[in-house]
């Protein structure tokens with residue numbers, strides 16, 4: 001039987017054909033509006049945006065907020081908790097880092113990002129020491145899934161922040177307070193190393209006093225002698241002490257890798273289901289050679305040869321992410337999260353071996369066919385790569 005005859009017998013087929021004929025004659029069909037939809041979406045969420053630094057605000061001894069306006073008058077809308085991946089050129093090296101937007105989404109005139117200095121950090125120190133009001137930078141549109149969705153996550157939320165990991169939360173808290181979203185209940189547990197270097201301390205305390213649906217617990221691990229308050233880390237015991245009925249809440253966890261791994265284990269001790277824990281890890285591990293599974297025979301100063309199909313070979317340090325080594329040799333690949341989560345940098349490893357720390361999200365099929373995430377992969381032999389450019 002011919003295909004035409006088979007289709008004729010399918011219920012509703014004749015009506016659809018008739019509808020297509022009417023659209024062809026009198027109106028526009030989907031094919032003609034497809035380009036327009038794409039145009040609207042890429043207008044709202046362009047791949048690149050161009051920012052101008054309009055203000056620098058001192059937040060604490062180690063931290064500043066950088067306020068950016070748009071160079072061409074439009075900042076894409078975002079959800080509180082999302083980040084920008086900002087590109088910079090430092091000493092001839094083009095690189096980038098993700099930074100959460102700390103201003104609330106209801107503030108549409110600018111984006112704030114708040115950066116804490118990382119010891120020997122390449123980009124954080126550049127921002128804090130070199131950037132001046134008026135400087136222009138290129139960035140991604142806002143990205144990331146670390147935002148609140150009341151339908152899936154409910155409205156009873158516990159935010160666990162470590163150090164600079166407070167930034168996505170301050171955006172969510174500011175939004176909640178500014179818009180008086182009274183159905184949302186937020187409990188913030190904020191872990192800091194020092195009580196003299198707490199980001200947003202005054203503003204958070206004022207909001208907790210004013211807004212009855214928001215409460216705040218500070219925990220300091222290395223306090224000065226005059227500090228009065230909770231001392232230590234964010235442990236299961238502490239969470240149980242301050243959060244009523246933890247298993248009924250949705251937890252959000254954000255901070256540097258060490259704090260993140262520690263707190264995740266503490267939440268597991270409380271039998272919080274993994275689906276009730278939303279996470280954002282702030283970058284790669286501080287020292288990859290101390291991560292579980294790192295091969296004992298490879299030292300942090302060991303160097304391997306990287307050959308990239310169609311490009312020059314270069315040497316890469318075992319303890320430096322492959323992404324950073326690629327950038328140092330002048331090769332830039334697509335990038336967003338720089339922490340192994342978003343998959344944008346996935347690259348084919350043709351030969352050799354790399355080390356991925358725990359938590360890097362690589363699809364099963366990617367593992368099978370030898371794809372890696374260079375932003376959180378470290379060479380442990382000579383390797384050969386094929387880039388998707």
Ligand SMILES: Cc1cc2nc3c(=O)[nH]c(=O)nc-3n(C[C@H](O)[C@H](O)[C@H](O)COP(=O)(O)OP(=O)(O)OC[C@H]3O[C@@H](n4cnc5c(N)ncnc54)[C@H](O)[C@@H]3O)c2cc1C
Nearest residue numbers: 098099100115116121122123124164167256282283285286
């Ligand atoms: C989604 C996302 C959002 C982020 N938002 C913010 C933000 O709002 N504010 C902010 O200050 N940072 C934020 N970060 C971290 C930021 O992207 C950089 O990792 C950080 O600024 C350090 O970069 P660097 O170039 O100075 O250090 P690098 O030169 O990359 O690293 C130097 C050394 O420090 C270690 N290191 C890297 N990052 C950290 C860290 N965060 N803490 C401790 N050690 C580290 C590295 O492993 C390395 O050993 C975010 C990261 C992610 C993934």
Ligand code: FES
Nearest residue numbers: 336342343345375
């Ligand atoms: S940039 Fe997101 S996984 Fe590498």
